[in-house]
Amino acid sequence: MHIVDGALSNPVVIAGTVLAVGGMAMGLKKLTLERIPATGILAASFFVASLIHVPIGPSSVHLILNGLAGLILGWAAFPALFVGLLLQAVFFGFGGFTVLGVNTLNIAGPAVLAWLIFGPMVERSSPRNGAIWAGIGGAFATATTTLGVAFSLMLTGDEFIPAAKLVFFAHIPIMVIEALLTGAAVYLVRKVRPDLFTAVKEPAE
Amino acid sequence: MIRAMLLILTLAALPLPAMAHKVIFAVFKSGETIEGELGFSNGDMAPNARIEVFSDTDEVLGEAVTDADGFFLFTPTQPVRHVFKANLGAGHIAETDMSAEDVADILGVAAIASETSAAAAPVTTNTGTVVASLSPEERLAIAEAVRDEIRPLRREIAAYREKNDLQTVLGGIGYIMGLFGLYFYIAARRRMQG
Numbered sequence: 001m002h003i004v005d006g007a008l009s010n011p012v013v014i015a016g017t018v019l020a021v022g023g024m025a026m027g028l029k030k031l032t033l034e035r036i037p038a039t040g041i042l043a044a045s046f047f048v049a050s051l052i053h054v055p056i057g058p059s060s061v062h063l064i065l066n067g068l069a070g071l072i073l074g075w076a077a078f079p080a081l082f083v084g085l086l087l088q089a090v091f092f093g094f095g096g097f098t099v100l101g102v103n104t105l106n107i108a109g110p111a112v113l114a115w116l117i118f119g120p121m122v123e124r125s126s127p128r129n130g131a132i133w134a135g136i137g138g139a140f141a142t143a144t145t146t147l148g149v150a151f152s153l154m155l156t157g158d159e160f161i162p163a164a165k166l167v168f169f170a171h172i173p174i175m176v177i178e179a180l181l182t183g184a185a186v187y188l189v190r191k192v193r194p195d196l197f198t199a200v201k202e203p204a205e
Numbered sequence: 206m207i208r209a210m211l212l213i214l215t216l217a218a219l220p221l222p223a224m225a226h227k228v229i230f231a232v233f234k235s236g237e238t239i240e241g242e243l244g245f246s247n248g249d250m251a252p253n254a255r256i257e258v259f260s261d262t263d264e265v266l267g268e269a270v271t272d273a274d275g276f277f278l279f280t281p282t283q284p285v286r287h288v289f290k291a292n293l294g295a296g297h298i299a300e301t302d303m304s305a306e307d308v309a310d311i312l313g314v315a316a317i318a319s320e321t322s323a324a325a326a327p328v329t330t331n332t333g334t335v336v337a338s339l340s341p342e343e344r345l346a347i348a349e350a351v352r353d354e355i356r357p358l359r360r361e362i363a364a365y366r367e368k369n370d371l372q373t374v375l376g377g378i379g380y381i382m383g384l385f386g387l388y389f390y391i392a393a394r395r396r397m398q399g
Binding site: 007031032033036037039040043044047048051083084087088091092 | 298373374376377378380381382384385386388389392393396
């Protein structure tokens with residue numbers, strides 16, 4: 001899921017960085033005092049989740065949890081996931097520094113998209129239906145991330161369809177796990193702390 | 206919040222055998238050729254991968270293909286720095302190099318080896334005669350055997366270097382908490398002043 005240093009051409013890296021900086025600025029603007037603790041916790045869970053590797057055939061894939069981060073944080077998912085990615089690059093050499101922008105965009109972008117599309121449905125429906133919508137959102141975010149990765153590689157010169165197929169199909173089990181996990185987490189939060197969504201979601205825009 | 210923290214902590218306790226999905230790519234001297242290995246840090250090797258070899262000036266020196274175990278051989282012809290590049294698809298690329306001195310050493314390996322054995326033979330006694338009595342073929346066979354023996358060791362070291370300790374994971378979580386705590390502090394101060 002993490003593109004490494006040197007795999008992408010310069011224009012792709014620069015464009016990705018610019019867009020990621022835009023997302024970060026937007027995220028920091030929306031990151032009010034009330035949201036900071038939740039953002040930190042989701043950054044930490046993203047950081048850890050990426051280390052759970054699930055062996056799939058000859059390769060292995062890992063959880064991303066960007067759907068969950070997006071649904072709870074909205075735009076604030078950008079700084080949260082950026083911090084997670086930054087520390088993964090520092091500690092484990094996942095990805096790299098030059099591609100940090102592209103990776104942030106590929107992971108936080110779908111998170112925000114999932115929030116924009118499925119967020120309102122999760123909030124409006126009952127906890128049970130909300131959990132189902134959240135599950136769909138979680139799978140959607142992962143799927144969109146794989147497409148983003150394939151798209152970045154395509155812009156550099158790889159063929160889109162084989163690359164996308166490879167990344168997408170390898171991540172189908174992950175999408176299922178993400179869906180279950182996101183659904184369960186949102187259900188739990190709605191049951192235990194229903195105000196987390198409203199308190200975190202409703203600060204003055 | 207306590208329950209949320211508990212949830213996070215249980216999640217955090219799960220991933221013990223954590224490994225980075227990185228490409229391991231290394232080359233080393235192997236008699237008169239350059240031997241290399243290509244694989245992922247989780248122990249999977251990369252079979253049938255094409256490796257391109259370039260010089261310092263981006264001149265193509267040749268290419269090699271890995272065998273079923275992710276190993277490849279490349280016989281250098283010029284004593285220049287060799288840069289090896291591999292592309293495993295899906296954004297997994299790797300690059301490594303061998304310095305000009307090492308390559309020159311490989312190219313001149315026959316001459317240097319015969320000089321040292323000639324020089325060593327008269328000085329040493331029992332063991333020296335044993336070494337001197339070895340034919341070049343036997344030397345190569347021994348070198349080959351030693352390389353085969355240390356190969357798993359080398360791979361293990363490479364894998365070990367990529368290992369993520371629980372300490373590192375916890376340290377990372379600590380950094381995240383600290384960063385957000387700091388941001389919380391700054392945001393809170395700003396609000397207090399405002």
